[in-house]
Amino acid sequence: MTAHALQINPSILTADFGNLAQAIEAAQAGGADAIHLDVMDGQFVPNLSFGPGVVAAVKRATHLALDVHLMVQEPDHLLPAFAEAGANLITVHAEACRHLHRTVQRINELGCRVGVALNPATPLEAVREIAPFLDLLLIMSVNPGFGGQPFIQTSTHKLRRARQLIEDVNPLCDLQVDGGIDAGNIADVVRSGANVIVAGSAIYNDRAGVDENIRTLRQAAGNAQWRMV
Ligand code: DX5
Ligand code: ZN
Numbered sequence: 001m002t003a004h005a006l007q008i009n010p011s012i013l014t015a016d017f018g019n020l021a022q023a024i025e026a027a028q029a030g031g032a033d034a035i036h037l038d039v040m041d042g043q044f045v046p047n048l049s050f051g052p053g054v055v056a057a058v059k060r061a062t063h064l065a066l067d068v069h070l071m072v073q074e075p076d077h078l079l080p081a082f083a084e085a086g087a088n089l090i091t092v093h094a095e096a097c098r099h100l101h102r103t104v105q106r107i108n109e110l111g112c113r114v115g116v117a118l119n120p121a122t123p124l125e126a127v128r129e130i131a132p133f134l135d136l137l138l139i140m141s142v143n144p145g146f147g148g149q150p151f152i153q154t155s156t157h158k159l160r161r162a163r164q165l166i167e168d169v170n171p172l173c174d175l176q177v178d179g180g181i182d183a184g185n186i187a188d189v190v191r192s193g194a195n196v197i198v199a200g201s202a203i204y205n206d207r208a209g210v211d212e213n214i215r216t217l218r219q220a221a222g223n224a225q226w227r228m229v
Contacts (some may be wrong), residue, residue, distance in 0.1 A: 002129055004149050004174065004195035005192035005195070006029075006032065006190060006195060006197065006218070007033035007174075007195065007196045007197065008032055008033055008197050008199065008214055008217055008218065009032065009033055009035065009036040009067050009176075009196060009197065009198050009199075010027045010032050010036060010199060010200070010201075010203045010204065010210070010214070011036040011037075011038055011059070011069075011147065011178070011198050011199065012024070012035060012036070012037065012038075012204065013038045013049065013147040013183075013200045013202075013204075014147040014148060014200045014205070016204075016205040017131040019063070020054075020057065020058065021057075021061040022146065023204065023210070024058055024061040024062045024064075025061060025062070026061070026209070026210035026211065027062075027064070027203070027210055027214070028062050028064055029210075029211060030209075030210045030211030030213075030214040031211070031214055031215075031218075032064060032213075032214060032216070033064070033065075033196075034064050034065040034066065034067045034088070034089070034161060035058055035064050035065075035066055035067065036067045036069060036178070036198045036200075037050075037054075037055055037058060037066060037067065037068045037069065037087075038069050038071065038144075038147075038200075039051065039055075039068060039069065039070050039071060039072060039082075040071045040072070040144075040145060041071065041072040041073060041187045043072075043073045044071050044072055044073040044093065044095075044096045044144075044224060045071040045144050045145035046145050047145045047146060048128060049079075051081070052078070052081040052082050052084065052085040053085070053172075055068060055082060055086060055087060056085040056086060058086075059085060059086030065085075065088040066086055066088050066089070066090065067088070067089045067091070067115075067198075067215060068087040068089065068090050068091065069091045069115075069117065069138070069145045069178065069198075070082070070090060070091060070092050070093070070096075071093060071096075071145065072092075072093075072096060073093050073096050074096060074097065074098065074125075075096065075097070075103065076097075076102075076103055076106060077096065078189070079103075079106055079107060079110055080110060080125075080214035082112075083107075083110035083111065083112050084169045087112055087158050088112060088113060088115070089112060089113040089115055089135065089136060089137060090105075090107045090110075090112045090113075090114060090115070091114075091115030091116065091117050091138050091176075091224060092107070092114075092115070092116060092117065093116070093117045093119065093120055093144075094116050094117065094118055094126045094127055094130075095118075095119055095120070095126075100116065100130055101129075101130060101133070103132060104116065104133050104134070104164055105133075113135040114132055114134060114135050114136070115134060115135060115136035115137065115138050115174075115176065116130055116136075116137060116138065117138035117140055117144075117178075118137075118138070118139055118140060119144065120141050120142070120143060120152050120154075120155065120158075122138055124158060124161050124162055124165060127165075128143075128165065131165055131166065131169050131170050131173065132169050132170050133170075134173050135172075135173060135174065136173060136174040136175075136176050136196065137162055137165075137166060137173055137174070137175055137176065138176040138178055139155060139158055139159050139162050139175070139176070139177050139178075140178055140179055141153075141155035141177050141178065141179040141180055141181070141189070141211075142178075142179030142180050143179075144178075144179070147200040147201050148200070148201040149179060149180055150180050150183075151179065151180030151181065152179070152180070155177065155179075155189070156188050156189060156191075156192040157192075159177060159189060159192035159193050159194050160192045160193055160229075162175055163170075163175055163192065163193025163194075163195065163201070163204050163226055164193075164228075166193075167228070174195055174196045175193050175194050175195055175196065176194065176195075176196035177189045177194040177196075177197060177198065178198035179198070181198065181199045181202060181217075181225065182199070182201075182202040182217075183202065183216050183217055183219075183220035184220070186199075186217055186220050186221045186224075187220060187221055187222060187224040188224075189222045190221050190224040190225065190226065191225065191226060191227075192226065193226040195226075196229065197217070198222075199213075199217060202204070202217060203217070
């Protein structure tokens with residue numbers, strides 16, 4: 001396997017939007033690898049979040065890379081605005097793009113890294129042809145739209161198959177998992193092949209500070225590693 005260091009990307013969805021700069025600084029100080037930004041359009045997913053203006057504000061508050069997860073139907077017309085706002089990685093959903101290869105190309109042309117996400121019910125087969133062109137594959141382990149939902153248990157098996165696909169066609173591609181990740185399942189998803197972990201409610205909550213929560217996740221991941229079976 002290609003050696004991938006474990007990355008933890010906090011999702012600010014459950015952070016206090018009244019103190020966003022503080023939430024970002026806490027993630028940076030706590031050793032986050034990038035900031036995960038969930039953009040929702042109220043159409044592809046049944047919720048609205050924020051747009052390029054907030055992404056630009058986050059950019060001003062951190063030197064960390066910005067990982068922008070677009071839960072947006074046919075996102076092509078919005079890509080330049082997110083690139084301009086400072087996105088380093090833009091992830092689109094396979095289910096939301098009629099011409100996914102063209103969308104992936106556009107993201108590259110804008111100078112960003114590119115990811116493609118799959119909803120829990122979408123077969124891995126949907127990304128077989130696009131996988132060689134990606135910097136990141138995102139396996140959703142909840143239905144996108146809300147933070148704080150429970151992890152869908154079958155996601156670990158899907159991650160294993162996704163990791164195998166990546167090893168076969170594009171070993172430098174990252175494998176990200178997003179939704180319901182906490183200290184109880186992080187080791188499992190890492191063993192299943194994920195190397196980029198998104199966590200929202202496990203990091204931004206009332207139980208502990210952001211730095212302690214990130215530390216707890218890293219400790220729980222321990223030395224877990226993917227191995228081909
Ligand atoms: C869900 C988003 C996630 C969400 C994760 O639509 O894509 O990034 O914020 O939140 P938790 O970790 O609470 O499931
Ligand atoms: Zn997300």
